[in-house]
Amino acid sequence: MGSRASTLLRDEELEEIKKETGFSHSQITRLYSRFTSLDKGENGTLREDQVNFRGFMRTLAHFRPIEDNEKSKDVNGPEPLNSRSNKLHFAFRLYDLDKDEKISRDELLQVLRMMVGVNISDEQLGSIADRTIQEADQDGDSAISFTEFVKVLEKVDVEQKMSIRFLH
Amino acid sequence: MFLLLPFDSLIVNLLGISLTVLFTLLLVFIIVPAIFGVSFGIRKLYMKSLLKIFAWATLRMERGAKEKNHQLYKPYTNGIIAKDPTSLEEEIKEIRRSGSSKALDNTPEFELSDIFYFCRKGMETIMDDEVTKRFSAEELESWNLLSRTNYNFQYISLRLTVLWGLGVLIRYCFLLPLRIALAFTGISLLVVGTTVVGYLPNGRFKEFMSKHVHLMCYRICVRALTAIITYHDRPRNGGICVANHTSPIDVIILASDGYYAMVGQVHGGLMGVIQRAMVKACPHVWFERSEVKDRHLVAKRLTEHVQDKSKLPILIFPEGTCINNTSVMMFKKGSFEIGATVYPVAIKYDPQFGDAFWNSSKYGMVTYLLRMMTSWAIVCSVWYLPPMTREADEDAVQFANRVKSAIARQGGLVDLLWDGGLKREKVKDTFKEEQQKLYSKMIVGNHKDRSRS
Numbered sequence: 263m264g265s266r267a268s269t270l271l272r273d274e275e276l277e278e279i280k281k282e283t284g285f286s287h288s289q290i291t292r293l294y295s296r297f298t299s300l301d302k303g304e305n306g307t308l309r310e311d312q313v314n315f316r317g318f319m320r321t322l323a324h325f326r327p328i329e330d331n332e333k334s335k336d337v338n339g340p341e342p343l344n345s346r347s348n349k350l351h352f353a354f355r356l357y358d359l360d361k362d363e364k365i366s367r368d369e370l371l372q373v374l375r376m377m378v379g380v381n382i383s384d385e386q387l388g389s390i391a392d393r394t395i396q397e398a399d400q401d402g403d404s405a406i407s408f409t410e411f412v413k414v415l416e417k418v419d420v421e422q423k424m425s426i427r428f429l430h
Numbered sequence: 431m432f433l434l435l436p437f438d439s440l441i442v443n444l445l446g447i448s449l450t451v452l453f454t455l456l457l458v459f460i461i462v463p464a465i466f467g468v469s470f471g472i473r474k475l476y477m478k479s480l481l482k483i484f485a486w487a488t489l490r491m492e493r494g495a496k497e498k499n500h501q502l503y504k505p506y507t508n509g510i511i512a513k514d515p516t517s518l519e520e521e522i523k524e525i526r527r528s529g530s531s532k533a534l535d536n537t538p539e540f541e542l543s544d545i546f547y548f549c550r551k552g553m554e555t556i557m558d559d560e561v562t563k564r565f566s567a568e569e570l571e572s573w574n575l576l577s578r579t580n581y582n583f584q585y586i587s588l589r590l591t592v593l594w595g596l597g598v599l600i601r602y603c604f605l606l607p608l609r610i611a612l613a614f615t616g617i618s619l620l621v622v623g624t625t626v627v628g629y630l631p632n633g634r635f636k637e638f639m640s641k642h643v644h645l646m647c648y649r650i651c652v653r654a655l656t657a658i659i660t661y662h663d664r665p666r667n668g669g670i671c672v673a674n675h676t677s678p679i680d681v682i683i684l685a686s687d688g689y690y691a692m693v694g695q696v697h698g699g700l701m702g703v704i705q706r707a708m709v710k711a712c713p714h715v716w717f718e719r720s721e722v723k724d725r726h727l728v729a730k731r732l733t734e735h736v737q738d739k740s741k742l743p744i745l746i747f748p749e750g751t752c753i754n755n756t757s758v759m760m761f762k763k764g765s766f767e768i769g770a771t772v773y774p775v776a777i778k779y780d781p782q783f784g785d786a787f788w789n790s791s792k793y794g795m796v797t798y799l800l801r802m803m804t805s806w807a808i809v810c811s812v813w814y815l816p817p818m819t820r821e822a823d824e825d826a827v828q829f830a831n832r833v834k835s836a837i838a839r840q841g842g843l844v845d846l847l848w849d850g851g852l853k854r855e856k857v858k859d860t861f862k863e864e865q866q867k868l869y870s871k872m873i874v875g876n877h878k879d880r881s882r883s
Binding site for chain 2: 289292293295296299300321322325352353356357373374377378379380381382386390394398406411414415417418419420422423424425426427428429
């Protein structure tokens, strides 16, 4: 009675996630618990974007602290999800709504609007967006590409600010 | 054919004898003590033996984990993440400080790096927040040999599986029928008893009988769930009794120790029959579905009831919905506006023996009761707190929060300001708007500085 075999995490899957994301055994189990409790429909995905557990873990993996990678340095493998570059790319994609690898003025305005609600007028917001693009844009296309984005943020402590302290 | 007959009657006789013996045992050990409110201590013994078995099971699982060189996953000793309690302003300033070589002035502006704060905070909350985890059953530190609490406990050896199988046999084939028989007895006695008492002329005798019929039936129901309750500090009750709400069983637990008038909505079906019978013996406060929405009507009837000294103290659960017993959520202020003395009660269940939380979005009432009756036992502690009254400079909301904190402190629960209604509804937009306002101030200041650029 009450068998939850369909929602238990299989060992093979756990190992795959471990390799791909770098989380430890107990961390993955813990996060799986959380995922299942958020998954009210019990269909293996979170609503809105239909994220399954692998996708969930992949997203979370971006927030692992970079120091944790020292233990498992795999020189020939793909770049770990939580490298500085990948963290920046994650943040870039938050702005780049249509996924065309450029942050246009419109996209920036939309994101800004989400962050400030009704408290700032359109003109003010527009001038903020213009100023930001002006400062970042180097190739003159009135949009921010990933390289320009990285340049603007080169001094920011990305490792610390885009990391969450996971407990083991 | 002639050879079969003696065997037939033998089997029938044996069956008859065993049933009579069972019934007598039932009567002597369970129902008679219930009537008089005494206890043989059988349940406490049962609880102690179960604890020993669970401890052994945990040891074996830890051994299994060590063999594989993994750590056993314990939900409370290891949290998922460590959060820093910094504010929006502080965090964003820090991010900007590390990124800019400009002088540190407080001119409001926007930086592309601001988004780091939001996405990190969002991720942290997705992984672990204070509210959503209150609406699902509390996680156990170690397995209690029920398959329903097995969320990925690993390293379960053969011995443990055998033990689990034995447990299933005992719970479903022995305990469940016993409990159902008791519940049936308890409920029918309640209905019949209160109806009979209803025919008595009003007076001291009727009150006496009513009280004892109620108490007796609730005590039988307590035994039907194998509930092992420890009461602490029992002062006299009166006025309004408020308690934290985990399940409908709370009512049975409190009412088996004290004589209360119930407050609630009129239901149909079996519940309705019980409600109508109960109200014949003594005045309970039942509301029609339509009346529940009218707050003034509710308040008026409650006030009338409370002010009538001849009537019983009422039992109210101000959270309005079932919470999973790890925290106490917002108390609705209605019951605190009436102006009577409030007697708070804290109820804390021990989830190891059986989880009493009713997740009404997942299970219906019947499924829930079946789950209750197939757990090991329901173990809880009840603390009666000293009475509280509203002070002159407090309003109802502050009074409600004060009572809530007292209950949370006593029961060892987390005191939350969030509304239990979040179980079914989304968060109000006002919370999001607050955050947006805070952030806007950081970008444009207070309309003083950068209004022109």
